[in-house]
Amino acid sequence: MLGEARERNRRADEVNELQRQVDEQVLIAVALQEEENQGHRWRGLLGAHWLWVRRNSKVKRVGGWSNPRMGDHPGKLLRELLETKPCGLPGPKRTISRYGGADPGCDNRRGSQVGRRRNVERHRHSRGKNLLEDYFIPTSLYSDVDFRRRFRMQPHLFNKVMHDICNYDAYFVQKCYATGVLGLLPEQKLTAVIRMLAYGASADQVDEIARMGKSTTLEALVRFCQAVETLYTRDYLRRPTPRDLQRLLQKPEARGFPGMIGSIDCMHWQWKNCPTAWQGDYGNRKGQKSIILEAVAGFDTWVWHAFFGVAGSQNDLNVLGQSPVFNDVLRGQGPNVTYEVNNTVYQTGYYLADGIYPRWTTFVKSIPNPRSQKQKLFATYQEGYRKDVERYFGILQARWLIIRGAARMFDEEIIRSIMMTCIILHNMIVEDEYDYDALEVYEPDPMNTALTWIYERPMGPNGEQFEPEPLVRDGHLMTRMIDRYTEMQSSYIHEMRQVHLMEHLWAVKGNED
DSSP states (O other): OOHHHHHHHHHHHHHHHHHHHHHHHHHHHHHHHHSSSSHHHHHHHHHHHHHHHHHHHHHHHHHHSSSGGGOHHHHHHHHHHHHSSSSOOOOOOOBBTSSSBBBBGGGGOOOOOSSOOOOOOHHHHHHHHHHHHHSSSTTTTHHHHHHHHHHHHOOOHHHHHHHHHHHOOOOOOOBOOOOOOOSOOOHHHHHHHHHHHHHHOOOTTTHHHHOOOHHHHHHHHHHHHHHHHHHHHHSSSOOOOOOHHHHHHHHHHHHHHEEEEEEEEEEEEBBBBBOOOGHHHOOOOTOBEEEEEEEEEEOOOOOOEEEEETTTTSHHHHHHHHHHTTHHHHHHOEEEEEEEETTTTEEOOOOETTTTTTOOTTOOOOOOOOOOOHHHHHHHHHHHTTTHHHHHHEEEHOOHHHHSBOOOOOOOOHHHHHHHHHHHHHHHHHHHOOOGGGGTTTOOOOOOOOOEEEEESBTTTTTOOOOOOOOOSSSSHHHHHHHHHHHHHHHHHHHHHHHHHHHHHHHHHHTOO
């Protein structure tokens, strides 16, 4: 009897000690609730275990451990409870960092939290001032050479673009926030956009340069491309004027290709984030997703035609079938270019193209397997001068590295806008920097006494210009378009002009080689 009484007293003391520990942990849980505002579940769970311990302690005092499912000692269960952190709740202990506050790394809360995200003080005003001192004041830190290398254009051209865009879109104008703080300078926004285009940088990288958030940088990029397209497409992706054609035809005529307007070819821009549902259309046989650009470039790498948006699984011939490059010719609005080659008069210009293009009157292709010396000379010069468009693609990718890398946008329209913006800016730079004065003094070829006559529009019987009648689906006007289309696809004229150009080139360049 005495031994049983001692055993009951020992168990009672043990239960009392456990109850004291539970009371201490309850106090800790209450303190955590006040500080972290997340102690409701923790206190309820801890209180439930405390009641469980009290209920089982009564069972022990009366009849010992009678429930087989509660065979574990309550002290062991409570220690496991205190040592483990329940999901979504703070632990019983808080660690203090060396900076005097609670360590944020020990906060295991999941999901969204109440309140707004902490704003980052980027010191936009001071960074804008430094940017102006670096590039945009008369006594700037960096020279015009550094500006040209980093912005891809001269300072006066950049200022022109900036002023035009600010007048077009008020988004780029510096405004005052609701808090009374001045916003970003237009120089900061355009610097971020140009760095993304020129260096292929991400929005996070230009944050260090312009102190702009990711969403602000991407919005500025999209708005900049839209503004450039709206303002400059008419002037810098225009049809060749008579003066433009005269300049375009002088250089090829000196090369031995009279009547040549430019070179045509296609380029692929890889699309990294192509939607899964579109990868069959935009992927090639190697699995690379891309979008195709068709371009016509002159000897000065000015682009006279740009067609972008065809899926990358197609080839150059498929792109030509969808391209509007010859729409003006079919409507009768194309420029009338008259020239003489080997005592034969032609009235249509042509583009130099590679072997995949069809044998049309608007193309001059190389000879696949040249045998005679005339054929070899013609193939050499044709393939060499056709590299004007290839050179343009190389300059475009080197000037705007965003095109050299894979496109990271998800929206195809934004990708198209970026490509057209890079092309327009390229033409603006060519116009600003190319030395056209050296071509004004033109010495005609003594072996070729024929000159090239250029007319902006077809001429009437009395010498006046007339407007072509609009085409309709049904009617006699449709026959004219079919006749023009049939003439444009004439392989006979293509082969005959190729032979005449070969004879002309041999007469001009044969003695030099």
